[in-house]
Amino acid sequence: MKRRDFHLLAGGSLAFGLAAPAVRAQARKSLAFVVNVSADFWTIARRGIEKANREHPDFDMEMIIPSQASAAEQRRILDELLARKVAGVAISAINPASQTDVLNRVAEQSVLFTTDSDAPASKRMLYIGTDNVAAGRRAGEQMKQAMPEGGRAMLFVGTMDADNARERVQGIREALQGGNIQIADIRTDESDFARARRNAEDALSRERDLKMMVGLWAYNTPQIYQAVREAGRQGQVKIVGFDEDALTLRGVADGTIHSTVVQQPYEFGYRSMKGLIRVVNGDRGWIPAGKQDIVETKVIDKTNVGEFQSYMRGLLRSS
Structure with missing residues (x-):
C-alpha cells in the first residue's frame, strides 16, 4: 500500500498557510475526495476531479489515498482536513457504522458527501455512486x-x-x-x-x-x-x-x-466536486429528496470488452 498521498490538482495552491493575511483572506476554498484504498479504480475518479477543477480553477481540489485501508486512518485524514477548514469533503467510508461520529463532525463544519460506499446513518448531505x-x-x-x-x-x-x-x-x-x-x-x-x-x-x-x-x-x-x-x-x-x-x-x-x-468512477469524482461547489456556493435546491445521486452500472462481457478497453485507455491517458 502506498503512503497517504495528498495530490493537489490543477488550479491547486502550492503552499497552504504561507500567504500573507490579505492574500489568505482571498484564498481559494478547498475540496477533498477521500478514497478507501489505492487502486486504478480511483485513478479514473481522479480524471473526473481534474475535469471539475479545470472548470472551477477558483477551488483547490485534492484526492487523498489512505496509507492503509482502515477507518482509523480515514479518521486521521478527516481530522487533518477539519483542522485545515476544508469547505467540502466526499468520502468512500470504509466502515460507516464506526465512522458516524467523525462523519457528523465533518458535516457540522463543512459540506459532506459520500461516494462509492454510503454512510446513510450519518449527516452526509448526499450519496453519489452506485445502487x-x-x-x-x-x-x-x-x-x-x-x-x-x-x-x-x-x-x-x-x-x-x-x-x-x-x-x-x-x-x-x-x-x-x-x-x-x-x-x-x-x-x-x-x-x-x-x-x-x-x-x-x-x-x-x-x-x-x-x-x-x-x-x-x-x-x-x-x-x-x-x-x-x-x-x-x-x-x-x-x-x-x-x-x-x-x-x-x-x-x-x-x-x-x-x-x-x-461502475462509473469518473462520474463519482466529477459529480462530487461539481455538487460540493454548488452547495458551498449556497445552492442546495438540487439535492434529491432521497439524498442519493445514483450512477448507473454496465455489464462488460466478450461482446463489448474491446470497445470498453479502448475507452479506458483513452480515459487513463487523459489529464
Whole structure:
C-alpha cells in the first residue's frame, strides 16, 4: 500500500498557510475526495476531479489515498482536513457504522458527501455512486448465465463492514434465490492485495468442487484471475467480477472471466466536486429528496470488452 498521498490538482495552491493575511483572506476554498484504498479504480475518479477543477480553477481540489485501508486512518485524514477548514469533503467510508461520529463532525463544519460506499446513518448531505443492491443483482444474473448448471460459488471482498460490500452481497443473494447456485463462503482480506491473492489460491486448493469465484471490489477480480490461471483451472472455475481493472478486462477478453459489472468512477469524482461547489456556493435546491445521486452500472462481457478497453485507455491517458 502506498503512503497517504495528498495530490493537489490543477488550479491547486502550492503552499497552504504561507500567504500573507490579505492574500489568505482571498484564498481559494478547498475540496477533498477521500478514497478507501489505492487502486486504478480511483485513478479514473481522479480524471473526473481534474475535469471539475479545470472548470472551477477558483477551488483547490485534492484526492487523498489512505496509507492503509482502515477507518482509523480515514479518521486521521478527516481530522487533518477539519483542522485545515476544508469547505467540502466526499468520502468512500470504509466502515460507516464506526465512522458516524467523525462523519457528523465533518458535516457540522463543512459540506459532506459520500461516494462509492454510503454512510446513510450519518449527516452526509448526499450519496453519489452506485445502487449497490441493484449492482449485486446484476452480478447475480451474470453468475446464473455463467453457470446455468449450478454449483458452489465463493465471494471475495476487502471487508463486509462497508455498505457497498454488504449491499452487493444482498443483491447477489436476491438474484440467486430459489436457484441452483450456492454461496459457499465470503472471504475478506482487509484490502490487502497479497492476502486477496492468498484467499483465491487457498479457495482453489481446498475447494475442489468450487465452480465459481466472484470478486466484489476492483482489486479482487484480478487476484482471482491470476490465481485461476496459475492453477490451470480456466474454464473449470467461472469468474464474475466488479469494476474495470486492466487485468479484469484482459480476463474478459481472453474468456477466463465471464463478465464484470463496471461502475462509473469518473462520474463519482466529477459529480462530487461539481455538487460540493454548488452547495458551498449556497445552492442546495438540487439535492434529491432521497439524498442519493445514483450512477448507473454496465455489464462488460466478450461482446463489448474491446470497445470498453479502448475507452479506458483513452480515459487513463487523459489529464
